[in-house]
Amino acid sequence: MKLDLLHTLNAERAARRAVVVVTGTETGTQRLVKAADVATDPLAEVIEKRLRMGKSGMEETAQGRVFLTVHVPSPQLVITGAVHISQTLAPLGQMLDYDVSIVDPRTAFATPERFPGVKVLAEWPDAALPPLNVDRYTAFVTLTHDPKIDDPALLHALSRDCFYIGALGSRKTHGRRLERLKAEGVSDAALARIHAPIGLAIGAVSPAEIAVAIMAEITMRLRVKQDKAEAA
């Protein structure tokens, strides 16, 4: 590996941007493909597939066997609301290798006792969210039901390209939420990014079951191609 390629690779990773190294294991040729350049790459299809799965591996191509080293940032899960659902959702996310953060300004909810081993930020979203670097490898959920807390959090998420945004609340609650966010100047296209009612429709009743429904929907968003995910 050329040192300058290695340097670019490390710089991209430090910036939390996905990158793939294509190595001809028989020829010794090597190149780096940044996430932004994948679409125009001759191997776009296999690279995209592997990026989505986050899996390195060997591929047979017209140019011979190549090894694709896939580097994707570890996904993070940002939960606004230190509520009952979060008590299952946070450890569930951790089990699925997400870096989990919980944001809730209500200090009675946001306690380390309720969330052992989880990063809990007892602050308003406006203060807590910007340092979390909400990016395209972030799943973002709001669970407080309280517009004072959820709305600013959603506005922040909508200004970023996180791969999943979900908001707790019935269709009626969500309808009112959309009106408020629209009044804040959010476009219809942006509002359509919000998954609500949140979670896959598995008939979840208990807070823990709702957490499972949410995590399932997040996983689908992460792993299934966009158009297929919408058909589901």
Place this chain on the structure above:
Amino acid sequence: MLGRDEDILKAAEDWSKAGRGVALATVVETWGSAPRPVGSNLVIDEEGNFLGSVSGGCVEGAVVTEAIDVIESGKPKTLEFGVADETAWKVGLSCGGTIRVYVEKVS
């Protein structure tokens, strides 16, 4: 896995910039039960110092020896370890799997 691999690649860059001869070993294929997943890295310098892993410690010694050759020659190599090749390499994987490791010089 990602965090640790990132440290390994950073170490490869830092070692190389410090003027050390460096090779990078990557697990490129696995069959059966393999201790480390495809994409796992081991970085080696010309004195045999290493960081990371490509197995649970079963074949690192052999990879380090080969890596020192790769640092000298500059030519990448693909190594295979497993039950079938036990006699050829004199090391094998006790778990019964087979792995293929790509070793390349950082230069």
